[in-house]
Amino acid sequence: MVKRKTILFVSEALLLKELLLDQLQKQGEYLLEESLSVTEAISLIVKEHFDCILIDSSLADVSLSNLCKNIRQEGVRSPIILVAEELGEDVAIAALDAGANDYVLKPFKINVLVAKIRSNIRQFEQSEFAILRFGRFSFKPGDKILLNNSSKEEVRLTDKETAIIKLLYLSGGEVVTRATLLEEVWGYNTTLTTHTLETHIYRIRQKVGNASSGQDFIATESEGYRMQF
Secondary structure (H helix, E strand, O other): OOOEEEEEOOOOOOHHHHHHHHHHHHHHHHEEEEEEOHHHHHHHHHHHHEEEEEEEEEOOOOOOHHHHHHHHOOOOOOOOOEEEOOOOOHHHHHHHHHOOOOOOOOOOHHHHHHHHHHHHHHHHOOOOOOOOOEOOOOEEOOOOOOEEEOOEEEEOOOOHHHHHHHHHHHOOOOOEEHHHHHHHHOOOOOOHHHHHHHHHHHHHHHHHHOOOOOOOOOOOOOOOOEEOO
16 A cells, blocks of 8 residues: 555635645545644644645734744654745745745645645655654654654664665555665675565564564565555
8 A cells, every 4th residue: 555645734725725635636645634723733733743734824813933933843844835825035034944844825736736745745755854654653764763653662773774664665655676675775786685685674574573563564575575554
């Protein structure tokens, strides 16, 4: 199963939400969750993980910079995109300084917003600050840590183990061939065999087992491996 990205849209504009939902459903890559107020949005952000947060500047009595700052203070690192009727230079700079990643001005084409969502998520997932979530795990490639959210146990990973998990994650549940894993993780090396890769996969599974996960998130396929979300 391919993992779909979850988007939180904080807005009172129901028509815009419906248009965005329709476009995202056509893409088949995203799930959209809505929030009609800042209070509700913060509550959701604390409880759930979102791959991207969209904030409509038309929310009543809301300081965009304060809202972005509050979201970042909750430890959320996912990209924040502002949707605005107009955005003065001072307001835009303040919001970006407070933690927003990007913005789009109305009127705009929905596919342009979707492209910005995709681009910002991709950049975030490739960054050293990324926290990637799947199953019961939070994966911090920059720190080489896999956290079991249920038991709160941390698994320390090697560079190669980290690279393997990240590549499988970014493939979104699609099979990654053994040849691709060997080339991407180890680089071109004619002396390496698939046994090297299999040994590293085995060690990852052993570490996950030691973390009392009760779940193997790496599935073995005939051509290679894929992540089970």
